[in-house]
Amino acid sequence: MPAPSAALGLRAGSVTAPGGAIGPLGYxxxxPRARLEARVTxxxxxxxxxxLGRGAGPAVRQPFAPxxxxxxxxxLVLG
Known part of the structure; x- marks a missing residue:
């Protein structure tokens, strides 16, 4: 059985970031599951x-969250 780092394709020096991002570019x-869920929903x-239209209130962006x-x-107004 290969080492977990080899199975995931990790190289020496790559990093694991909070939220599950792996590698220097953060993947x-x-x-893929989140995109599929969004597409289905x-x-x-x-x-x-x-x-489907915009509601009367303003769109409020989420402040930085990890x-x-x-x-x-x-x-939204659904009709």
């Missing part, structure tokens, strides 16, 4: 609702 092992939302960057609030 998240969960990224958005597809289901767009199939269920005929229209795990996720995105929106803290994103008001």
């Amino acid at each position: 998240c092992l969960g990224a 958005l597809s289901a939302m767009l199939d269920r609702y005929a229209t 795990v996720s960057l995105g929106y803290k609030a994103l008001p």
